[in-house]
Amino acid sequence: MEENEQIIGSKSFTAVAVNCASKAGEWIKSRIGQFAEPDLKHSMHDLVTEVDKGSERLIRNLIGTHFPHHSFLGEEGVEPGPEASARALEKVSDAEYLWIVDPIDGTTNYVHDFPFYSVSIALARKGQVIVGVVYDPSRDELFVAERGKGAYVHGKRMSISGEKALRQSLVATGFPADHTAALPANLKQIQAVAPQVRNVRVAGSAALHMAYVAAGRLSGFWEIGLNAWDLAAGSLLVEEAGGRVTDQSGEPYHLGVRNVAASNGWIHGELLEALKKA
Structure with a gap:
C-alpha cells in the first residue's frame, strides 16, 4: 500500500482533500438552521455543534477509504x-502521513448564520504540510495549495498583496476563546497594531483569514492560541502564494505553532515588531 501511495503521488492526495472539503462544505451548508442547541465546549464562545462532528466523520471516512494507513488529527476528537x-x-507527531482537519472553522459564525466559516484540510508528510485546502461554502470558494506548485482559488493562481508598509495594510486577527490568557494578550496586540495599519478585521475564521492573505485580500493576519487544524492548510496557502508564516518571535511555521503571524512578507518585520511592543 505504501508503495502504491508513493506512485499515486501528491496529485491524488490533493484530489481527495478537495473532494472531502467540497462534500463536507455542501453538507454543513445544507444543515444551516436545522441543528439543536449547540453543546458548550471550551467556553461559551467556542460553540460546537453536532454538525462539526458530522462533518469530521464524513471527512475521516472519505480519507480512510482512500488512505487507510494514514493518521488523522481532527478538532472534534480532541x-x-x-x-x-x-x-x-x-x-501523531511521528506519522509519515498526517491529515489535519477542522470540520468547521468558524463554528460561532456558522451557528449565527454569519457567512464566514470554512472547512480546512491539510496533509503533512513527516511534519511538513504538503497539501492545503480551505473551502468556503458560502461563497463556493476553494483555496488549494500543493507544496512547490503554487496556490490557487477558482483555478487561478493566487499571489499575496503588494503593500510594502504596515500603514497601507488591511490586516486581520481573532478574539480567542480562551478568556484567561489568550484573549487579553490578543486585545493588547490589537491596541498596538490598529493605529499603525489602514484597518483591522476580525471575521472569525483563522483558516479563511489565512486564505485571504494568500489571495492578496489581506496583507497580514495574526492571532494567539490557535491550533494545528486552524493553521496547517492556511500556512501552505500563504507560503505557496509568496507570503510568509512564522510564530510571533519570527521562527518558521511548524505544526506546533499556536501564536501565529502570516503576511505578504513585505510587512512581516513591521508586524512582528508591533506585536512584540504589545
Whole structure:
C-alpha cells in the first residue's frame, strides 16, 4: 500500500482533500438552521455543534477509504484547551502521513448564520504540510495549495498583496476563546497594531483569514492560541502564494505553532515588531 501511495503521488492526495472539503462544505451548508442547541465546549464562545462532528466523520471516512494507513488529527476528537491540543499533536507527531482537519472553522459564525466559516484540510508528510485546502461554502470558494506548485482559488493562481508598509495594510486577527490568557494578550496586540495599519478585521475564521492573505485580500493576519487544524492548510496557502508564516518571535511555521503571524512578507518585520511592543 505504501508503495502504491508513493506512485499515486501528491496529485491524488490533493484530489481527495478537495473532494472531502467540497462534500463536507455542501453538507454543513445544507444543515444551516436545522441543528439543536449547540453543546458548550471550551467556553461559551467556542460553540460546537453536532454538525462539526458530522462533518469530521464524513471527512475521516472519505480519507480512510482512500488512505487507510494514514493518521488523522481532527478538532472534534480532541478535548478543549491548549494542553490537550499539544498532547494530541504529540501522539501523531511521528506519522509519515498526517491529515489535519477542522470540520468547521468558524463554528460561532456558522451557528449565527454569519457567512464566514470554512472547512480546512491539510496533509503533512513527516511534519511538513504538503497539501492545503480551505473551502468556503458560502461563497463556493476553494483555496488549494500543493507544496512547490503554487496556490490557487477558482483555478487561478493566487499571489499575496503588494503593500510594502504596515500603514497601507488591511490586516486581520481573532478574539480567542480562551478568556484567561489568550484573549487579553490578543486585545493588547490589537491596541498596538490598529493605529499603525489602514484597518483591522476580525471575521472569525483563522483558516479563511489565512486564505485571504494568500489571495492578496489581506496583507497580514495574526492571532494567539490557535491550533494545528486552524493553521496547517492556511500556512501552505500563504507560503505557496509568496507570503510568509512564522510564530510571533519570527521562527518558521511548524505544526506546533499556536501564536501565529502570516503576511505578504513585505510587512512581516513591521508586524512582528508591533506585536512584540504589545
